[in-house]
Amino acid sequence: MDALETLRQQHVEAQAAFGQIKAAAQRGRATTWAELQPKLELHEQIEEHFVYDPVAADAGSSDPVLARWEQEHEEQVREANAVIARIAKLDPMDDAWLEQVSALGTTLDAHIAHEENDIWPRIRVAWDQGKLDRAGRQMAMAKASVEKGEPIEEAVAGAEAVN
Ligand SMILES: [Fe+2]
Ligand SMILES: [Fe+2]
Numbered sequence: 001m002d003a004l005e006t007l008r009q010q011h012v013e014a015q016a017a018f019g020q021i022k023a024a025a026q027r028g029r030a031t032t033w034a035e036l037q038p039k040l041e042l043h044e045q046i047e048e049h050f051v052y053d054p055v056a057a058d059a060g061s062s063d064p065v066l067a068r069w070e071q072e073h074e075e076q077v078r079e080a081n082a083v084i085a086r087i088a089k090l091d092p093m094d095d096a097w098l099e100q101v102s103a104l105g106t107t108l109d110a111h112i113a114h115e116e117n118d119i120w121p122r123i124r125v126a127w128d129q130g131k132l133d134r135a136g137r138q139m140a141m142a143k144a145s146v147e148k149g150e151p152i153e154e155a156v157a158g159a160e161a162v163n
Contacts, residue, residue: 003051003135004120010043011112018105022098030092033101037084040108042152044077046142047115049156050135051123059126066122076111080104138162 001009017036021029052070059066083104090097124132138159145155 001136001140002129002132003139004123004132006136006139007043007047007051008116010039011116014040014043014108015105015112018101018108021101022105026093029098029101033087033092038146038152040080040084042143042146042155044073044080045152045156046139048073048077050138050142050159054131054135055123055126059122063122063126066119066126069119080107080111083107134163 014036017032017039021032021036024032048070052073056067056070061067083100087097087100087104090100092098141159141162142152142155145158146152150158
């Protein structure tokens with residue numbers, strides 16, 4: 001799978017998990033969130049590290065939207081992380097918890113739509129298939145390391161060397 005196919009699959013999985021949380025009983029939703037939250041973090045990290053950062057460097061002045069996106073993305077991730085920190089302080093049994101998780105889901109829907117509809121088509125122009133495939137292999141490697149228990153940052157840094 002190339003990098004954008006990998007990321008799209010993760011978007012589908014994340015959106016399904018938000019749907020499950022909204023439909024679940026109070027007890028079940030905490031478990032689904034506990035599984036989803038580190039996956040969201042890994043997703044945003046690999047997206048930034050293996051695609052948005054290098055593509056911004058490559059795009060340079062030829063695509064100012066891509067050149068700027070890396071920064072905008074970081075800001076959006078920071079905002080999402082602030083909501084995640086708020087969620088961590090709430091009790092999953094309370095309505096306020098579900099309100100915050102639902103709000104995060106809505107924000108991420110817009111984030112995902114912008115990535116898929118506005119940003120990724122530009123990436124497919126800026127990068128050839130070889131670069132997308134390589135980034136896809138780096139992502140797979142980082143994900144495998146995280147699944148073996150390695151912290152996200154180390155897993156991402158370690159996958160840099162994959163060719
Ligand atoms: Fe993102
Ligand atoms: Fe994404």
